[in-house]
Amino acid sequence: MLLGDGRLSHDIDPTDRGPQDACGVFGVWVPADDAGEAEVSKLTYYGLYALQHRGQESAGIAVSDGARIVVFKDMGLVAQVFDESVLNTLRGHIAVGHCRYSTTGSPTWENAQPTFRSTDGGSLALVHNGNLINTPELAARLEPGRLTATTDTEVLTALLAGRPGQGSAESPARGGMSIDAAMEILPVTRGAFSLVFMDERTLYAARDPEGVRPLVLGRLERGWVVASETAALDIVGAAFVREVEPGELLAIDEDGVRSQRFAEPRPKGCLFEYVYLARPDTTISGRSVQATRVEVGRRLAREHPAEADLVIPTPESGTPAAIGYAEASGIPYGQGLVKNSYVGRTFIQPSQTIRQLGIRLKLNPLREAIEGKRLVVVDDSIVRGNTQRAIVRMLREAGAAEVHVRISSPPVAWPCFYGIDFATRAELIAGNLSVEEIRTSLGADSLGFISLDELIAASQIAKDRLCRACFDGVYPIRVDEASRGKHLLEVAQTRS
Ligand code: SF4
Numbered sequence: 001m002l003l004g005d006g007r008l009s010h011d012i013d014p015t016d017r018g019p020q021d022a023c024g025v026f027g028v029w030v031p032a033d034d035a036g037e038a039e040v041s042k043l044t045y046y047g048l049y050a051l052q053h054r055g056q057e058s059a060g061i062a063v064s065d066g067a068r069i070v071v072f073k074d075m076g077l078v079a080q081v082f083d084e085s086v087l088n089t090l091r092g093h094i095a096v097g098h099c100r101y102s103t104t105g106s107p108t109w110e111n112a113q114p115t116f117r118s119t120d121g122g123s124l125a126l127v128h129n130g131n132l133i134n135t136p137e138l139a140a141r142l143e144p145g146r147l148t149a150t151t152d153t154e155v156l157t158a159l160l161a162g163r164p165g166q167g168s169a170e171s172p173a174r175g176g177m178s179i180d181a182a183m184e185i186l187p188v189t190r191g192a193f194s195l196v197f198m199d200e201r202t203l204y205a206a207r208d209p210e211g212v213r214p215l216v217l218g219r220l221e222r223g224w225v226v227a228s229e230t231a232a233l234d235i236v237g238a239a240f241v242r243e244v245e246p247g248e249l250l251a252i253d254e255d256g257v258r259s260q261r262f263a264e265p266r267p268k269g270c271l272f273e274y275v276y277l278a279r280p281d282t283t284i285s286g287r288s289v290q291a292t293r294v295e296v297g298r299r300l301a302r303e304h305p306a307e308a309d310l311v312i313p314t315p316e317s318g319t320p321a322a323i324g325y326a327e328a329s330g331i332p333y334g335q336g337l338v339k340n341s342y343v344g345r346t347f348i349q350p351s352q353t354i355r356q357l358g359i360r361l362k363l364n365p366l367r368e369a370i371e372g373k374r375l376v377v378v379d380d381s382i383v384r385g386n387t388q389r390a391i392v393r394m395l396r397e398a399g400a401a402e403v404h405v406r407i408s409s410p411p412v413a414w415p416c417f418y419g420i421d422f423a424t425r426a427e428l429i430a431g432n433l434s435v436e437e438i439r440t441s442l443g444a445d446s447l448g449f450i451s452l453d454e455l456i457a458a459s460q461i462a463k464d465r466l467c468r469a470c471f472d473g474v475y476p477i478r479v480d481e482a483s484r485g486k487h488l489l490e491v492a493q494t495r496s
Pocket residue numbers: 212269270271272273415416417418419420467468469470471
């Protein structure tokens with residue numbers, strides 16, 4: 001069964017897609033005798049629902065009943081892929097789930113997750129958020145013909161599944177996977193990976209030594225949950241316990257949670273999670289993302305003040321920073337644009353000729369609120385600039401006297417190799433134009449981006465513990481030229 005791709009789009013202009021996150025991951029373990037009541041597949045469904053913003057191309061859930069693993073995945077949103085009858089067939093006491101945006105490999109069914117592999121003593125299902133940067137090197141460890149999909153995740157799954165006969169006398173496989181395989185492969189895996197995987201009896205979670213992408217551990221009354229964001233713990237009623245540490249591997253089963261270190265931590269959390277990626281009701285390093293975004297807005301107002309009558313957000317992404325901007329500047333906050341949230345990719349897209357008007361499908365100005373006003377419009381980031389250009393034009397047409405654009409992140413001038421798909425440097429407007437040139441291109445009366453230092457200060461995390469590469473071009477994990485393509489393995493397979 002292949003469902004239509006019904007991505008709910010936050011893109012205002014389909015030719016100007018915002019940053020696409022890599023994925024949301026979720027895992028749950030409950031005691032086997034609670035399996036019937038806990039309904040782990042439904043908990044996973046709700047968890048993925050809370051993480052839908054992190055990936056909208058495909059969704060999947062794998063469930064183990066202690067004896068075998070069943071996987072169900074398909075293209076589309078979580079609520080399109082799963083319904084009650086499907087979830088009722090996924091019975092067991094351990095589950096992992098995934099919603100995907102492809103950063104390596106094409107958006108096809110084969111590349112949807114969870115990935116699944118038979119192992120020596122059973123099987124393994126795995127979900128991954130992030131992007132590996134040494135995939136060819138890892139793939140070279142596999143025997144020829146062992147790859148069926150084209151993702152870094154598939155390579156990793158094949159390696160973790162190990163070779164027949166791997167369970168040793170000292171460390172026998174408890175389910176289908178030997179922990180030795182994980183402790184051998186994870187230290188040589190490079191890039192961003194927040195992993196949740198399982199065999200028939202044990203749930204595992206692992207995070208790369210840099211901890212680029214988030215991963216948190218939560219506690220159910222009887223059981224454990226791991227998830228990309230704390231918002232997914234909240235939705236299933238799990239209490240936040242702690243973040244999975246960078247370089248840490250957790251194993252969760254009837255003996256509780258066991259932790260092992262596979263590498264020394266070198267924390268470099270993604271700064272862009274604060275700007276855009278994470279949900280506002282998620283907490284990172286003890287601080288709510290919403291609070292950080294409002295603080296960014298305050299600092300933005302002090303760095304780039306404007307003489308204006310009204311502060312409006314680009315809904316919804318600019319809302320918290322616009323609140324902060326209004327608060328610090330004393331300029332009233334209001335709504336000037338109304339968003340239709342239900343325009344998805346299945347919606348018939350306007351042709352090029354009517355696309356100039358097509359933006360109104362997704363945003364409409366509130367004329368009475370903005371007519372004759374000097375406006376500050378706050379947005380979270382500029383990727384290609386088409387969206388902001390259209391908004392400035394729309395506001396002017398609706399009678400705005402002046403339009404001052406304020407952005408709550410520094411210019412995005414460099415691509416991300418750790419799981420976020422922005423665009424190439426050539427496509428990034430800030431990769432090619434100065435701030436003044438961007439202002440002219442947008443047609444704004446003024447333009448201000450928050451500085452990197454102020455953004456970092458608002459996050460309350462030390463600069464050297466953050467990845468800021470898309471803003472400053474300093475990549476904390478070295479990426480070879482050869483490892484930079486999204487369709488890397490497909491190209492390699494075509495060539496071979
Ligand atoms: S390059 Fe940017 S988006 Fe990518 S991990 Fe670093 S801060 Fe995050």
